Amino acid sequence: MADKTQSPNDAHTSQIWGGRFQSGPSAVMEAINASVGFDRNMAEEDIAGSLAHAAMLGACGVISSEDAAAIERGLIQVRDEIRAGQFTWKTELEDVHMNVEARLREIIGEPAGRLHTARSRNDQVATDFRLWLRAACDRIDTALAAYQSALIDQARAHADQVMPGFTHLQTAQPVSLGHHLLCYVELAERDRGRFADARKRLNESPLGCAALAGTAFPIDREMTATTLGFDRPMANSLDGVSSRDFALETLSAAAICAVNLSRFAEEIVLWCTRRFGFASLSDAWSTGSSIMPQKRNPDAAELVRAKPGRIAGALQGLLIVMKGLPLAYSKDMQEDKAPVFQAIDDLELAIAAMTGMAGDLSFHASALETAAGEAYSDATDLADWLVRELGRPFRDAHHIAGSIVKAAEARDVPLADLPLEIMQSVDSSIDERVFSVLSARASMQSRTSFGGTSPVRVREQVEVWTRRLSPADPS
Numbered sequence: 001m002a003d004k005t006q007s008p009n010d011a012h013t014s015q016i017w018g019g020r021f022q023s024g025p026s027a028v029m030e031a032i033n034a035s036v037g038f039d040r041n042m043a044e045e046d047i048a049g050s051l052a053h054a055a056m057l058g059a060c061g062v063i064s065s066e067d068a069a070a071i072e073r074g075l076i077q078v079r080d081e082i083r084a085g086q087f088t089w090k091t092e093l094e095d096v097h098m099n100v101e102a103r104l105r106e107i108i109g110e111p112a113g114r115l116h117t118a119r120s121r122n123d124q125v126a127t128d129f130r131l132w133l134r135a136a137c138d139r140i141d142t143a144l145a146a147y148q149s150a151l152i153d154q155a156r157a158h159a160d161q162v163m164p165g166f167t168h169l170q171t172a173q174p175v176s177l178g179h180h181l182l183c184y185v186e187l188a189e190r191d192r193g194r195f196a197d198a199r200k201r202l203n204e205s206p207l208g209c210a211a212l213a214g215t216a217f218p219i220d221r222e223m224t225a226t227t228l229g230f231d232r233p234m235a236n237s238l239d240g241v242s243s244r245d246f247a248l249e250t251l252s253a254a255a256i257c258a259v260n261l262s263r264f265a266e267e268i269v270l271w272c273t274r275r276f277g278f279a280s281l282s283d284a285w286s287t288g289s290s291i292m293p294q295k296r297n298p299d300a301a302e303l304v305r306a307k308p309g310r311i312a313g314a315l316q317g318l319l320i321v322m323k324g325l326p327l328a329y330s331k332d333m334q335e336d337k338a339p340v341f342q343a344i345d346d347l348e349l350a351i352a353a354m355t356g357m358a359g360d361l362s363f364h365a366s367a368l369e370t371a372a373g374e375a376y377s378d379a380t381d382l383a384d385w386l387v388r389e390l391g392r393p394f395r396d397a398h399h400i401a402g403s404i405v406k407a408a409e410a411r412d413v414p415l416a417d418l419p420l421e422i423m424q425s426v427d428s429s430i431d432e433r434v435f436s437v438l439s440a441r442a443s444m445q446s447r448t449s450f451g452g453t454s455p456v457r458v459r460e461q462v463e464v465w466t467r468r469l470s471p472a473d474p475s
């Protein structure tokens with residue numbers, strides 16, 4: 001280590017910004033400064049941005065059309081080399097931008113030096129990062145739609161399957177399994193909405209903001225914005241190079257999405273336990289234990305359950321990097337990319353795993369039905385019957401039903417098996433019609449209010465979602 005810090009690397013005084021330097025950076029300076037290890041992830045975007053910039057410089061007469069053509073040819077070769085895995089990345093060239101430009105110079109010579117006219121790495125990196133995140137938002141949208149489809153297929157197949165609905169993880173009221181699964185479709189739809197919002201706001205072009213103040217060259221920022229598919233050029237050059245709220249917003253969407261996924265992941269973990277016994281995952285989505293031969297573990301669900309730790313951590317990290325940074329660009333902002341790349345990778349893997357597991361789950365009908373009828377899950381139906389048929393105020397009905405549950409508990413029988421005389425000893429007006437509401441299935445079927453769990457409503461929602469997700473649907 002010691003000699004690293006003390007031996008400036010003179011070989012690099014010729015690097016791109018080296019004109020006023022007499023010696024190169026120390027090895028540790030080079031190590032802390034270099035971002036190419038991760039920003040090479042944006043090589044495609046960097047070259048797309050440079051192609052758009054060079055074409056614009058040529059069209060505006062800032063550089064000759066011959067130079068613009070040479071730059072284009074050279075950049076395409078660089079891109080081919082990178083795609084083919086034949087490109088040699090050099091840490092001493094700091095970042096993706098200088099690696100690409102240095103190779104361009106090797107290929108086309110002097111015209112390469114004209115590419116950086118009216119541009120800085122500050123607007124360049126902001127452009128690359130926005131393009132990268134825009135593509136990520138699009139991939140995530142497609143992945144979430146596939147996740148929704150897998151859930152909808154299961155919901156369609158299980159609209160009539162009764163299961164216990166929980167509050168406080170205590171049995172509450174019977175619900176349709178289809179209804180339960182469609183809840184996650186709704187959550188995923190709002191996740192898609194958050195990514196769409198983030199995409200809409202990030203899709204503006206910083207290119208041409210240059211270092212911070214714009215440029216004296218007669219450039220056409222509309223042209224580069226259009227070429228790169230941006231909605232418009234950013235209107236304030238300081239904003240263009242210094243803002244990273246677009247990354248924070250996308251990370252926020254990612255963190256919320258990861259949290260949403262983790263909730264279903266946790267339910268998969270619970271449902272696949274012996275204690276619940278509601279569902280199983282096939283071998284494709286299970287792992288074994290190295291010591292206990294009988295084990296089948298839902299590792300993928302557990303890992304999705306853990307992902308918010310990393311993804312919300314990335315959001316937290318970048319919030320802290322950005323906090324209190326004065327305008328405009330500061331090198332601190334180079335620390336934005338690694339957490340974003342990591343978080344997006346994690347999220348894409350988590351969505352893919354949840355899509356796979358959502359489709360793979362096989363449900364155990366009788367265990368679900370038995371559990372749905374346990375723990376007096378029909379007590380609310382008894383109270384509602386007292387309101388509806390006997391005109392009792394709900395608060396009184398709640399009290400009467402509670403006393404009946406207590407009597408049933410003392411005999412260790414479900415409400416449906418409690419003798420009518422016992423119920424009548426609590427409220428003498430109760431008659432045998434009450435038994436028609438005392439089953440998990442009747443309870444589920446009765447909840448026909450809009451948004452309720454009755455299979456009639458669930459099938460309607462399955463149809464609504466099937467139409468919304470079909471590619472032919474214009475809405």
Ligand code: ARG
Binds near residue numbers: 035039331
């Ligand atoms: N690698 C840098 C980053 O990611 C590129 C911008 C460098 N700009 C500068 N003025 N040194 O932030």
